Amino acid sequence: MSKNNSYIPKSVTVTAWILVLGAMAPLLDSTMVNIAIHTLVKDLNSSVEIVQWTITGYVLAIGVAVPFSSWLLNKFDGKLVFLMGEILFAVGSLLSALSPNINFLIGARLVQGFAGGLIMPILTTLLVQTAGQKVMGQMMATVGLPMILGPLFGPILGGVIIKYLSWHWIFWINIPVGIISIILIIWKMPHYPAQNKAAKMDLVGIVLLAASTTAIIYGIVKASSTANFLNQKTLVFVSLGLILLILYIIWALIIKERVVLPLxxxxxxxxxxxxxxxxxxxxxxxxxxxxxxxxxxxxxxxxxxxxxxxxxxxxxxxxxxxxxxxxxxxxxxxxxxxxxxxxxxxxxxxxxxxxxxxxxxxxxxxxxxxxxxxxxxxxxxxxxxxxxxxxxxxxxxxxxxxxxxxxxxxxxxxxxxxxxxxxxxxxxxxxxxxxxxxxxxxxxxxxxxxxxxxxxxxxxxxxxxxxxxxxxxxxxxxxxxxxxxxxxxxxx
Missing domain, CATH: 1.20.1250.20 (MFS general substrate transporter like domains)
Structure with missing residues (x-):
């Protein structure tokens, strides 16, 4: 009986690996950009503080995107939503690779971050819906592969690219991976019917949750860059984030199950x-x-x-x-x-x-x-x-x-x-x-x-x-x- 419970159909495994491939580029990308900071400062005639926004902006854009994923899966086919996330990430990568200056690169990284913020929660949601809860351990172990390979190979790959090519290739490398992912999603991935087309977007909840997350993460990032949790920006933004979180909880108590993240x-x-x-x-x-x-x-x-x-x-x-x-x-x-x-x-x-x-x-x-x-x-x-x-x-x-x-x-x-x-x-x-x-x-x-x-x-x-x-x-x-x-x- 336990054997049957743990059996995973081939179709489910194929879907899981397509989802994994879709997540590979965002996770590799984030670790590679970290080691290119000084190269970007030199090549784009900028400062470390400004170039750091290529990372900070990416992280904040993820925070903004995550709350939208639930509503998108309610309204649209899950396959279509995941496909759109992959296309958006590929477009963000293309824009990043073609960036003529630091401001353009930061803007392109915001596009990448927003796409990444959609891809990751949608990936786990579709996986649970595909495999069911009985084999979630094995499925999460599969999905966890890019989370392991990203930090492991990202710095090595990034180091090779910076040494022998140019920083542009950190983003160019995402394009073939993205194209293969898009083809496999269209060709092999099953459809996931919209969860609840009648569901209305909880715009207030999404805005409060996104703003709260973004403020808290920005405050923490400032603590990291100054190595001090008591600096003014950290205190202000974390406090603002917590106030917004309390407002979200009050809002969630008012509209109950219709809220984006029910209590x-x-x-x-x-x-x-x-x-x-x-x-x-x-x-x-x-x-x-x-x-x-x-x-x-x-x-x-x-x-x-x-x-x-x-x-x-x-x-x-x-x-x-x-x-x-x-x-x-x-x-x-x-x-x-x-x-x-x-x-x-x-x-x-x-x-x-x-x-x-x-x-x-x-x-x-x-x-x-x-x-x-x-x-x-x-x-x-x-x-x-x-x-x-x-x-x-x-x-x-x-x-x-x-x-x-x-x-x-x-x-x-x-x-x-x-x-x-x-x-x-x-x-x-x-x-x-x-x-x-x-x-x-x-x-x-x-x-x-x-x-x-x-x-x-x-x-x-x-x-x-x-x-x-x-x-x-x-x-x-x-x-x-x-x-x-x-x-x-x-x-x-």
């Missing part, structure tokens, strides 16, 4: 556990994906491309654990899969508290491989369990809710790690300067020069080690929301 979703324990877990996972996954390449570049003096290659063991660990994680989630439930995975992630992250520039890379590779096995088993079960017990009509809204929380958690995780590592370094440097000023250290000028350089390098190493300790603790914290996840142990 009824939060009566499902598995959805709440998934949402909180995905938020904390932003620190464990995104925070680490920010810190690890910097660790290899700043502490071990690797190039961008070599730092990307150094992370391959982690990606291999994720790829190996992916199919097993999916099957276990479907058979025993997400609860114990997440519990086991976070313990493995903890074991594969904590050793970085002691790793420095003298540690053998082979030791680091083994630890990264272990971390990859664990990290690959956290994200997918959390995503899959967001839909447990949901009615078909609730699935688009559940996709919106989990995607919004995931986006905010990702931004928060990156900002938190950046801020804590920078603050730790600044505090220790200030303390060290005070000790120097009060003549606590003595020696010849040559010795003091060497001592100063060595001590500052040591502070930098300790700052990274502190960051990895925080990520390790965050991994264990996921155990709390994991208690709310589905447990199928002993159930037939």
């Amino acid at each position: 009824k979703l939060f009566t499902h324990n598995s959805f709440n556990g998934s949402a909180i877990g995905l938020f904390i996972a932003g620190t464990v996954l995104n925070g680490a994906m920010l810190l690890l390449p910097l660790f290899f570049q700043d502490i071990r003096n690797m190039s961008v491309m070599m730092a990307g290659l150094a992370l391959i063991p982690q990606g291999l660990g994720m790829l190996i654990s992916r199919p097993l994680t999916g099957k276990l989630t479907d058979s025993i439930g997400a609860k114990y899969v997440v519990m086991g995975s976070l313990l493995i992630t903890f074991v594969g992250t904590l050793p970085f508290y002691w790793i420095d520039d003298t540690t053998s890379y082979w030791i680091i590779a083994v630890i990264l491989f272990i971390r990859g096995i664990g990290a690959g088993g956290i994200f997918m079960p959390l995503m899959a369990d967001a839909y447990t017990g949901m009615e078909n009509s609730q699935i688009p809204a559940a996709s919106i809710g989990s995607r919004i929380i995931q986006n905010i958690g990702s931004a928060f995780g990156s900002a938190l790690i950046t801020t804590l590592v920078t603050a730790y370094a600044s505090s220790n440097i200030t303390s060290f300067k005070h000790s120097l000023a009060t003549n606590k250290f003595h020696g010849s000028p040559e010795y003091m020069k060497m001592f100063l350089q060595h001590h500052l390098e040591l502070i930098k190493v300790h700052s990274f080690q502190y960051g990895f300790m925080v990520i390790s603790i965050a991994a264990l914290l996921i155990a709390l929301p994991a208690m709310l996840l589905t447990n199928r142990m002993g159930k037939k």
Whole structure:
């Protein structure tokens, strides 16, 4: 009986892989652009602050687009909506590749971001509708492939493109992928009839939710760029976002089920556990994906491309654990899969508290491989369990809710790690300067020069080690929301 439950028809698998291919370009694109910042500054005669908007604008456009996806699936064929998202992303990529100046590029990235914001929640919604909830673990493991490959190969591919071609090719490379996706969607993807053509657009709810998400993410991004959560822009925009969120909750209480993201979703324990877990996972996954390449570049003096290659063991660990994680989630439930995975992630992250520039890379590779096995088993079960017990009509809204929380958690995780590592370094440097000023250290000028350089390098190493300790603790914290996840142990 369990065998029948876990059987996935070929047609469903084909549809899943078409959806995966559709998501590949947006996820690769976002990681590649990150490493092209300095090249864009130079080639487009701009500043880092302005060029950073190619990333910030993209993230904010995603936040605006996500709430629209539910209404679009209510009104139109799901196949058509996904196809339109792919076409829009390809157009945004073409415009980005042809950009004559930085302002045009930022505008083109907004188009890309909006398309990406439609593609990701629609992808998960269509997948649940295609496969059903019994095999969601395996389906999410399939859909999770680009989420693994994006951070793994994005920096390497981006590094090769920047070194041997030009930044334009970061966007040109999306065009053939987009064309293949569009052809496969038209040719092989089934139709998904509109959920509720009579449904009216909850414009007020969509605007409040989009504005709230955008304001909160922008505030968090500012915290990340200044390494300070108490800067004025962060406080103003996060406060504005929270006020808009409260207004949305009031609006949702007034119009109830007609709202874009019904509050009824939060009566499902598995959805709440998934949402909180995905938020904390932003620190464990995104925070680490920010810190690890910097660790290899700043502490071990690797190039961008070599730092990307150094992370391959982690990606291999994720790829190996992916199919097993999916099957276990479907058979025993997400609860114990997440519990086991976070313990493995903890074991594969904590050793970085002691790793420095003298540690053998082979030791680091083994630890990264272990971390990859664990990290690959956290994200997918959390995503899959967001839909447990949901009615078909609730699935688009559940996709919106989990995607919004995931986006905010990702931004928060990156900002938190950046801020804590920078603050730790600044505090220790200030303390060290005070000790120097009060003549606590003595020696010849040559010795003091060497001592100063060595001590500052040591502070930098300790700052990274502190960051990895925080990520390790965050991994264990996921155990709390994991208690709310589905447990199928002993159930037939």
